[in-house]
Structures are given as C-alpha cells and as structure tokens.
Amino acid sequence: MGERTEAEVVIIGTGFSGLGMAIQLLNRGHRDFVILEKATDVGGTWRDNTYPGCACDIQSHMYSFSFEQNPEWTRAFSPQQEIWDYLRGVAAKYDLYSHIRFGQEMTGARWDPEEHRWLVATRGGDEFAGRYLVNGIGALHLPQIPELEGLENFRGEKFHSATWNHDYDLRGKRVAVVGTGASAIQFIPRIAPDVAKLTVFQRTPPWVMPKPDHEMPEWTRKLFRRAPGFQRAYRDLLYWMLESRAVGYNNGGLRLMKLAQWLGKRNIERGVKDPALRARLTPDYVLGCKRVLLSNDYYPALARDNVDVRTDGVREVREHSIVDGAGVEHEVDTIIFGTGFHVTDAFENLEIIGAGGRNLAKDWADEGMRTHLGITVAGFPNLFFLLGPNTGLGHNSVVFMIESQARYVAEAIELVGRAGSAGIATRPEVQERFNADMQRKLEKGVWTRGGCRSWYLDAQGVNRTLWPGFTWRYWLATRKVDPADFELIGTADDK
Secondary structure, three states: OOOEEEEEEEEEOOOHHHHHHHHHHHHOOOOOEEEEEOOOOOOOHHHHOOOOOOEOOOOOOOOOOOOOOOOOOOEOOOEHHHHHHHHHHHHHHOOHHHHEEEOOOEEEEEEEOOOOEEEEEEOOOOEEEEEEEEEOOOOOOOEOOOOOOOHHHOOOEEEEHHHOOOOOOOOOOEEEEEOOOOOHHHHHHHHOOOOOEEEEEOOOOOOEEOOOOOEOOHHHHHHHHHOHHHHHHHHHHHHHHHHOOHHHHOOOOHHHHHHHHHHHHHHHHHHOOOHHHHHHHOOOOOOOOOOOEEOOOHHHHHOOOOEEEEOOOEEEEOOOEEEEOOOOEEEOOEEEEOOOEOOOOOOOOOEEEOHHHOEHHHHHHHHOOOOEOOOEEOOEEEEEEOOOOOOEOOOOOHHHHHHHHHHHHHHHHHHHHHHOOOEEEEOHHHHHHHHHHHHHHHOOOHHHHOOOOOOOEOOOOOEOOEOOOOHHHHHHHHOOOOHHHEEEEOOOOOO
C-alpha cells in the first residue's frame, strides 16, 4: 500500500499553469495545497522539450507572469533554457518546491460524494486526497507518434522531438524527419548542416512567417532592471500588438488573412529559389487555419543540397529505410518525429470519475470536450482545468489566459468557503450555453473556414482547442465568479 496525503487543494503539473495556480493561492493566504509532478523538476513543456533550436514563438516579455517580470531575457523570443530557468527561479522565489511531490504521476482521480473530496491515484501507488483538484497538465505533454506500417522493424535510431536523444550523434547520418510542425521548423535548420542527408516527409506545408527576433540590448535590460515601469509599458505594447491579430483569425478575418499570406509567400521566395520546391512548400489553405509558425532559417535549410522534401507520405518503414507514397525507397539511419502532441485526446489515458460514476474521458469521447469557460465541468464538482478546452490561443500568450483562470479558480474556492459549503458544481445548462456560444463563434473563424484540417479539431471536426476572440474578453468573462452558474453542495463539516 502506498502513502495517503491530504490537502485542501491538489494541483497537477509544474508548468506555467501549476506554478501560477500555486502562487495565486499563496497570495490569497491559502497554504494547504500539494503539487504533483511526474518528473524530477518543474517546467512542464519547457523542461521536456530540449531539441536543438527550441524557443518560444511569443515574445518572452509577454510569455511570462505579469506579476513576475524578468528584465534579463537575452532575446525577444527566448530559447528553451532561459524559459526553464525562469520557471525554476519563480518556483524557488515562492518556495513552491516545499509543496511539490516529484515522481508522482497522476493516473486517475475519483470523486467521493460522501466526503466531497477528490481521491487522486498515482502511478507509484500513493494516494492524494483533496477537497479541490486543479488539473494543470496542459495538452502539449503527450508526444504523438504516427502509426506507420513496419515502424517496429526499423533497426536505426528513432525518437520524438520531445524526447530528443542528445547522446546520439547525428553528424554524417542519413536522417528522416517526419512532420513539419512547430518543433520541426526549429530543429531542422540546426541539424541540416551536420547530417549527410536529410529527408523531410511533409504531409501539409505550414505557413511560416518571418520571425522578428533580436537580441535584447544591454541598455534595455539595464533600463528594465532599474525602472520596471518601462518593462510594464513594453509588455503592454506587446500585448495590444499581439491582441490585434485576433481580428484576422475570427469573424470576417478571412480576407485580412489572405492579404497577410503575401508575407508568407515572400518568406518562401526569399529562402527558396527552386520553383518546384517553392510549390511544394506553399500551403493551399488560408493563413491561420493551422498554427502559424515563425522562422527566418527554415526555408533556407530546406533549400540546401543535402535536404530533400517529400510530399507523398510514408507507405512503409523497413529495417534501414522508408518507402514513400510514390514507392521511392530512402535509406535512413535515423527517424525523428516532429509530429506534435495529443491535444483533443490528451485526457483519454486519465480515468477521472465524477459524480454518479461519470467517466470524463468517456463523456468527452462521446460528446466532445465540454466545459464552462474551459475551467469547470458539469458532473465533476470541485474539478478545475487550466488551459482547458477552448482556451488555447493562436494570436497571444496563453500565460495571460492561465493567470485569468488561476484567479477564477481561487475565487471559486473562496466562494465555497464563504458559503460554508463543501463544493461547487457547474450547472449543465450553463455549460451548454457556453459551448454553444463557442461553436457559434468558431464557425465564422479561419480555423473552420480556412480550408484545412488541423490538430485544433477533434475526431468529429469540432474545434475544442481555441478561444474565438480577444483575450481581454476572456479576462472579463473570468474576472468574477457568477454564483448563478453553480450549485453549492454539501456543508463545510463534510469530511
């Protein structure tokens, strides 16, 4: 039998979501919480993804906590190591390490209707009991590897970009990269000069825009250190600049996005001189339908003499080669998957059992991922999600969304306390109204009308990932918990 630990709040994950939630609780005087982390250090996706070239595609002065600004960012778009160091520094400053239980991977959770508590199971056999359960694991943590015929027969080295094998020397190797998403466009330029041959298997070309990256001058960093108000003003400027991009993604923005495609095509023309290769790299869908990527060196890397871009798919993997959809065999020593993560099915492997024995994974598989505000779920009292369904972004920093959600969760917990109740349950009609509103707005956006199929959509073709509109509207929607949206259950004396 494992150990049992009790706390008022159990938080899952130590990325921006989990750490932000913990700090929100501390700032409100709540110290009875525990954070479960499957790994041996904090950082979430910024700890796990260490592939060459890994960096953020939102400016770091915006992709950080508003209450914990960092004047020392060395670049406008910071590399992975700096973001990870930032998160570790934040965790240390707020003494969060004393609340974290490392090596504890949640495998499921069960709502106890008599105790009004969540009983959280972990892979090691320990149990954590909490009045409230806050799930901050996010969607970008389960690598997706496609089911390719014969992959199990491959005798060479193979790994996903999120589990990069740094002990394996790529120099002089024949390397296949499967996928051309956000990770691949960053690591391909780094490995292309070193490998003997790089074969890129592209299913759908992404729109890749120029990246306005630059070093942060020392005088700027000194100014931000000495006068934090200037950094706040710079952050505000970034926020509104990024926020303006929402116009193109949403209702009526298709025409605007088609105009912006000119920049994307110019980026291809600057990096690639071969007309045939240009044609293979030019998307046939509207900019924004899939995730828009940023890079200045991706296209020049694909134009190298030792790089071959294939668009026929993968028919079969053999012991030392890949056969593409056209029947051409490519000898390879290494396969690297740049195929992203499980997003709309990220919670299928977790058994979360709510009121009346309802299984969250089954509910979401049958009906699609449904929540209220991306945070609470009808039938699952005292369960909260951070960066839950329909709160991802295509235009601004998700850290802004996380802060709004953490504040909302803390206020919901305090609402229960003031009422002398044991829990809070979302009214089903409120959840349905929210989801109907989301889908009505999403139907008019570029993700639905842009002519592509993306990981934003679930198996039924419904967008369960993105927030349709301005983030300040989400801030307004979550600024205050509306008691009418919920039913208060039990009494504070329930154990």
